[in-house]
Amino acid sequence: MTTGIALPVAEIESIARRALLNAGASQDQASALAVSVAAAEADGIASHGLAYLPVYCEHLRCGKVNPAAVPTVQAHGSVVRVDADAGFAHPAIGLGFAQLVPLAKQLGAAVMAVANSYNCGVLAYHTETLARQGVVALGFTNAPASIAPWGSATPVLGTNPWSLAVPDGEGGVHFVIDQSSSTVAKSEVVRHRRDKRPLPDGWALDREGRPTNSADAALDGGSMAPAGGYKGVSNALMVEMFAACLAGATPGIAASPFSGPVGGPPRTGQFFIALDPAATSGGTFDARLKVVMEAFASAAGARLPGSRRR
Numbered sequence: 001m002t003t004g005i006a007l008p009v010a011e012i013e014s015i016a017r018r019a020l021l022n023a024g025a026s027q028d029q030a031s032a033l034a035v036s037v038a039a040a041e042a043d044g045i046a047s048h049g050l051a052y053l054p055v056y057c058e059h060l061r062c063g064k065v066n067p068a069a070v071p072t073v074q075a076h077g078s079v080v081r082v083d084a085d086a087g088f089a090h091p092a093i094g095l096g097f098a099q100l101v102p103l104a105k106q107l108g109a110a111v112m113a114v115a116n117s118y119n120c121g122v123l124a125y126h127t128e129t130l131a132r133q134g135v136v137a138l139g140f141t142n143a144p145a146s147i148a149p150w151g152s153a154t155p156v157l158g159t160n161p162w163s164l165a166v167p168d169g170e171g172g173v174h175f176v177i178d179q180s181s182s183t184v185a186k187s188e189v190v191r192h193r194r195d196k197r198p199l200p201d202g203w204a205l206d207r208e209g210r211p212t213n214s215a216d217a218a219l220d221g222g223s224m225a226p227a228g229g230y231k232g233v234s235n236a237l238m239v240e241m242f243a244a245c246l247a248g249a250t251p252g253i254a255a256s257p258f259s260g261p262v263g264g265p266p267r268t269g270q271f272f273i274a275l276d277p278a279a280t281s282g283g284t285f286d287a288r289l290k291v292v293m294e295a296f297a298s299a300a301g302a303r304l305p306g307s308r309r310r
Contacts, residue, residue, distance in 0.1 A: 108279035124178035153209030181236035
């Protein structure tokens with residue numbers, strides 16, 4: 001029997017901040033990550049909330065994350081480049097966004113690459129942050145290899161999520177898409193192993209490339225099932241191009257795991273594209289988007305991506 005405990009979001013943030021500070025994180029590193037942990041809990045994404053906090057603390061103590069990291073930003077033309085200094089991704093991303101949004105509004109479009117980074121948690125948390133400032137945001141983040149190319153059983157690419165967030169013109173968002181290139185996020189498989197539960201069909205493969213319901217078989221030499229078969233592999237490869245190659249970050253095949261203490265900093269990356277919708281559409285964005293939104297509203301049983309979480 002499970003007992004639920006209700007906590008205010010501010011208290012969750014405080015708990016996370018104290019834990020991270022006790023594990024050695026600097027104030028800047030701890031504060032940025034604590035806010036995202038609380039946001040994940042508020043959104044019902046338990047896998048990236050307090051449940052992940054012990055992993056963050058373990059990685060601070062074992063050296064996978066630089067606890068005193070000081071991210072740096074360089075901007076050239078329409079490109080913002082951030083070095084996360086092997087620290088948590090959140091403070092590095094936040095620092096870069098402060099330059100990315102003004103550039104996108106000035107030029108119509110701008111991009112941001114983050115290298116020498118770490119797991120960025122819920123990718124939609126970051127694209128929503130951009131959309132609430134009035135830009136259409138597309139984000140990519142790569143991860144250690146856990147998806148095999150189609151026809152192989154050897155993991156080469158990460159679960160590699162991508163996310164799209166669309167502003168509503170009033171400081172909010174119309175909708176958000178956030179999906180991994182695998183059928184399910186790897187953190188869900190880790191949770192099933194921890195809880196000693198079998199995996200649902202279609203989530204994972206064993207080391208021979210055969211479907212498995214065993215979290216142990218999936219995590220010990222196996223791989224994640226790509227979403228939509230070969231199309232999921234293509235999505236993972238697309239994300240790898242943006243978040244690893246274009247960002248100058250470590251490819252998933254060479255990155256240390258996001259779980260466990262072995263391997264040092266993963267030094268993976270993120271990539272964001274920010275677009276001023278008025279500039280690209282000639283001022284017709286809101287009217288065109290209204291047509292799409294009304295079509296969803298009139299379709300029986302339709303649900304916008306991300307609406308249930310919101």
